[in-house]
Amino acid sequence: MNNKYFELARNEERSGNDAAALLLYLSSFCDSCNHGTRNTxxxxxxxxxxxxxxxxxxxxxxxxxxxxxxxxxxxxCRKLLDYSIRGAGLSGYAYGY
Structure with missing residues (x-):
């Protein structure tokens, strides 16, 4: 994944701004889901x-x-993150299969 939120999150994490990095990683995850990226x-x-x-x-x-x-x-997006965390996969839920 290489979206704008991910890059910003990585920069915040490197700077030690963990809270900002977390919010941006969450945005990166949701952005991928919203754009139909199957392999988040x-x-x-x-x-x-x-x-x-x-x-x-x-x-x-x-x-x-x-x-x-x-x-x-x-x-x-919460459900998709929950499924990802649990290793259940996203394809069936997110993409209607």
Whole structure:
């Protein structure tokens, strides 16, 4: 994945701004889902989980931070992230198969 949010997130993470990096990685994830990218980066999900642990956020708190800004609703992006975290895969849910 190589979208604008991912690059910004990586820069924030390198600068030690974990909270900003987490929000941008979440935006990167949702942006990929909104643009129909079938293979959302497992690296993005791993970064989200790493920062979630560093910031000591529960899953409920993490999912509350998701904003879709696209055709998918916030709830749909939350479900997609949850499926990705659990390793259930996205293709069946996100793409109607």
């Amino acid at each position: 980066s497992y690296g993005t999900v791993a970064k989200i989980r790493l920062l979630q642990r560093k910031l000591m956020l529960t899953d409920l708190q993490l999912f509350g931070l998701i904003r879709s800004y696209g055709p998918l609703s916030d709830l749909e």
